[in-house]
Structures are given as C-alpha cells and as structure tokens.
Amino acid sequence: MYPTLYHFFYGIFGLEIPFLKIIPMLGFWIGVAFLAANWFSARELKRREGLGLIKSTFKTITVGKPANPIELFFNGLYGFFIGFKLFPILSQSGMVKLFGDFELKPGESITDDFVGFLLSGTGNVVAGLVVAAIMMYWKYREVNKEKLENPIEKEIEIRPHEQMGNVTLIGILGGIGGAVLFATLEKPWLITEYISNPSLGIGHLYNGLTVYGGVILSVIGCVYYFWKQKLPITQYLDAIGPTVLFAYGVGRIGCQLAGDGDWGIDNLAPQPDFLAFLPDWIWAYDYPNNINNEGIIMENSLFPDYNHKLENPVYPTPIYEMIMCFGLFAFIWSLRKKLTAPMMMFSIYVLVTGIERLLIERIRINTEYGSGLSQAEEISIGLIILGAFGLFYFWKKHRNKEVIKE
Numbered sequence: 001m002y003p004t005l006y007h008f009f010y011g012i013f014g015l016e017i018p019f020l021k022i023i024p025m026l027g028f029w030i031g032v033a034f035l036a037a038n039w040f041s042a043r044e045l046k047r048r049e050g051l052g053l054i055k056s057t058f059k060t061i062t063v064g065k066p067a068n069p070i071e072l073f074f075n076g077l078y079g080f081f082i083g084f085k086l087f088p089i090l091s092q093s094g095m096v097k098l099f100g101d102f103e104l105k106p107g108e109s110i111t112d113d114f115v116g117f118l119l120s121g122t123g124n125v126v127a128g129l130v131v132a133a134i135m136m137y138w139k140y141r142e143v144n145k146e147k148l149e150n151p152i153e154k155e156i157e158i159r160p161h162e163q164m165g166n167v168t169l170i171g172i173l174g175g176i177g178g179a180v181l182f183a184t185l186e187k188p189w190l191i192t193e194y195i196s197n198p199s200l201g202i203g204h205l206y207n208g209l210t211v212y213g214g215v216i217l218s219v220i221g222c223v224y225y226f227w228k229q230k231l232p233i234t235q236y237l238d239a240i241g242p243t244v245l246f247a248y249g250v251g252r253i254g255c256q257l258a259g260d261g262d263w264g265i266d267n268l269a270p271q272p273d274f275l276a277f278l279p280d281w282i283w284a285y286d287y288p289n290n291i292n293n294e295g296i297i298m299e300n301s302l303f304p305d306y307n308h309k310l311e312n313p314v315y316p317t318p319i320y321e322m323i324m325c326f327g328l329f330a331f332i333w334s335l336r337k338k339l340t341a342p343m344m345m346f347s348i349y350v351l352v353t354g355i356e357r358l359l360i361e362r363i364r365i366n367t368e369y370g371s372g373l374s375q376a377e378e379i380s381i382g383l384i385i386l387g388a389f390g391l392f393y394f395w396k397k398h399r400n401k402e403v404i405k406e
Contacts, residue, residue, distance in 0.1 A: 003024065003025055003290075003306050004020060004021050005021075005025065006021040007303055007306065008020075010303075011289075011302055019089075025258040026255060026260050028254065029254025033248070033251045034168055034172060034175075036246055037243040041167070042161040042164050043161075045164070045236075045239050047336075049160045053235050054160045054236075054239075055160075057230070058155050058157055059156055059158055060155050061155075062153055063146065063151060064146060064148025064150070065151045066143070066144070066147055067144060068143075072136045072140060075139040076136040078135060079128075079133070079136065080131065083127035083129070083130055083132065085117070085128075087123075088122075095123060097121060097122045160236075167222055167236075170222050171221075174220070175215070177214075178217025178218065179209035179211060179213045185213075186210065190205050211251070212376055212379045215244060223237070235342065238344070238345040241345060241346040242333060242345055243329075244349070245349060246329040248353075249324075249329065252318040252321045256318035256319055258291045259288075259292070260290070263287060264317040266314055268284075268312060271284070282319060283315075285314065285316040288301075289306045292308075293307070315363045315364075317364050321356070321360055332345065332348055332352070341395055341397075341399075347387050347390030347391045349387075350386055354386075354387055357379075358381065358384065361374055
C-alpha cells in the first residue's frame with residue numbers, strides 16, 4: 001500500500017521526494033475523481049444545450065466598484081490559513097498550539113503526519129498574519145485597478161457547462177463536510193467526549209470519511225444552487241448525477257492504494273477454481289503498509305512509518321466497488337441519448353448506487369446500528385426505494401404528457 005504519493009514514488013521507482021508526504025494517496029484520487037466528474041458533466045451539459053434542453057443564463061454585474069470589505073476579509077482569512085498551516089512545512093520554528101493535542105515526536109517532521117497537523121490548532125500565527133495582510137492588499141490592489149469613478153453595469157452570458165466551476169466547488173465542500181459528518185455520526189460518543197472535554201481538539205471528532213454523507217450533502221447543496229440560480233434542476237441532475245458513479249469508482253482506487261480501512265471482512269476461504277486466472281489479491285488481501293497501521297507488524301517493511309499488515313486476509317472491496325461503479329456508469333451513460341423523460345437518468349443513478357452499496361455491505365466491515373444494519377445499508381435501502389419510485393413516477397408523468405400532446 002502507498003499511504004501518500006511519497007510512498008508511491010519511493011516504493012515503485014525508488015525516488016525519495018519528501019514534499020510528496022503532504023499529498024495523501026486517497027486525497028489525490030479524490031481530486032482526480034472530481035476532475036473526471038467535472039469533465040463528463042460538462043460534456044453532457046454541452047450536448048443538452050445543443051438539443052435546446054438547457055439554455056444559457058444571463059447575469060448583470062457591476063464593473064468598476066471599489067474593493068468590498070467582505071471580499072477583503074475572506075481573502076485575508078484564506079491567506080491566514082495558508083501562512084498558519086503551510087509555512088511550518090518549510091520551517092517548524094515559531095509554531096504555536098492554539099488548541100488540540102497535536103504533538104511531534106523527536107525526529108518527526110510535519111510531513112510525517114500532515115493530515116493530523118491540518119486538523120489541529122497548531123501553526124505559525126506570525127506567518128498567518130503576514131500572508132493574510134499580503135492577500136488582503138493584493139485583492140485591494142487588483143480591484144482598484146479596475147475601479148471607475150462611475151461604476152457601470154454589464155450583462156454577461158453563462159453557458160450551462162460554465163456552471164460546473166461552482167458546482168464542483170459545492171461538491172468538494174459538501175463532499176468533504178458530509179463525509180466527515182456522517183463518519184462522525186457513526187460513532188456519536190466521539191461528539192459526547194469532545195463536548196465534555198474540548199481540550200481534545202476538533203480532530204477528536206474525525207472518524208474517517210463516509211462516501212454517502214459526502215454525496216448527500218453535495219446533492220442538497222447543488223439542488224439549492226440550481227434553484228437559487230433559476231436553473232432547470234431536473235436537467236442538471238440528469239446530466240451530473242450519473243457522473244458521481246464514475247467519480248465514486250475513481251475514489252475507490254485511492255482507497256485500495258492507500259489501504260484506508262474500507263476493506264471487507266476476513267476471507268480465509270481458498271480462491272475458487274473459476275477465478276484461478278486472477279491474481280490472489282483480487283480474492284483476498286492483507287493490505288501491507290496500510291495507512292491506518294492496522295494489524296500486525298511487518299518485518300523488514302519498506303516503509304518504517306507504515307509497517308503493518310492485516311493478520312488475516314480480507315475481501316478487497318474497494319476493487320469490487322471500482323469495477324461495479326465503472327460498469328454501472330457505462331450502462332447509464334449509454335442510455336443518456338435514449339431516455340428523454342426528465343429525472344429518469346437521475347432516478348436510475350439513485351437506484352443502482354443503492355443496489356451496488358447494499359450488495360457490497362454484506363462483505364464489508366461496518367458499525368451496525370440497533371436495527372442490525374450499518375449506516376450505509378440503511379441509506380442504501382432508502383435510495384433503492386427512492387430510485388424505484390422516481391423511475392415509476394417520472395416515467396408515468398412523462399407518458400401522460402405525451403398522451404395529452406397526441
């Protein structure tokens with residue numbers, strides 16, 4: 001396994017590039033997943049625009065306005081985070097702990113636990129304030145370059161695919177926020193412990209990522225954005241929804257390569273004869289050098305900082321999900337020119353994503369609720385019901401309109 005890009009390049013090519021320790025393998029593939037979804041969505045929106053199903057929107061902007069204090073504040077806030085968190089990568093001197101319990105062991109650097117550092121309240125306050133001031137001044141200077149004595153209004157055209165920048169940003173923020181939130185809700189006692197002892201730091205609430213949480217919050221955020229911008233919600237959901245399946249499959253590549261714990265239950269059964277042509281790790285895998293350092297210590301590990309493997313091999317469920325998601329996406333994508341009823345594409349996506357996850361949950365490790373089902377299983381059942389109802393409802397609604405036309 002390769003917890004970060006540093007471990008990947010060192011393990012595959014023998015190259016040591018310390019800076020790459022700050023880029024988690026899973027985070028890298030999540031980024032690729034968002035780019036892939038953006039590309040497919042933009043392509044489908046262009047096609048629908050060409051058919052006249054979606055039209056451009058027009059927005060009136062004011063050119064020549066003076067710098068907005070709110071914009072300056074948020075630019076400064078962004079700059080403070082950059083200085084506060086990224087400057088310590090270059091020099092660990094001058095760091096201050098504002099809250100939390102992040103500590104570096106002797107001989108360790110920030111890149112050895114960069115995610116833990118980002119989630120902590122530790123950083124360089126002076127560097128944060130300096131970069132914040134620079135960013136605020138830069139924004140002020142750039143805006144004032146175009147400042148006019150009498151600001152003018154201008155109407156600009158925004159084509160459907162040009163909305164994808166904002167949609168992707170909403171997807172990233174909602175995806176990360178929802179994934180963290182739902183993962184924490186799987187272990188509610190973490191919240192109780194943090195409330196009773198805030199000194200534990202906000203990082204105490206972190207319990208990994210739950211994909212469904214990210215998807216749900218992202219969809220809610222996007223629907224609100226479409227409604228706010230007066231965009232045809234059904235057309236955008238039909239165009240963008242199915243691409244989430246592809247992005248999900250790409251993200252699972254990162255889960256597999258990092259060994260992030262999204263594996264299955266123990267699999268001690270021998271590999272069936274009809275699968276003999278496949279490598280052993282497709283059937284059962286012990287995830288050596290996994291990012292969680294879970295399992296037993298490995299002797300002579302290539303990576304001293306990640307030197308564990310699972311005691312028993314397990315089902316490599318990320319691989320199975322990747323294959324299923326790519327296959328299901330190809331199936332839905334092939335239907336996009338045949339299904340003309342609004343919301344049919346999105347309903348199929350909701351249905352198949354529920355089925356896919358419900359099937360894989362049977363062999364995955366998860367926290368079960370009082371019902372005997374995991375959080376993902378309960379959500380999957382809801383999605384299956386919602387998707388099936390959507391298919392029937394929107395097909396019938398479209399059919400009735402066609403009958404009326406005749």
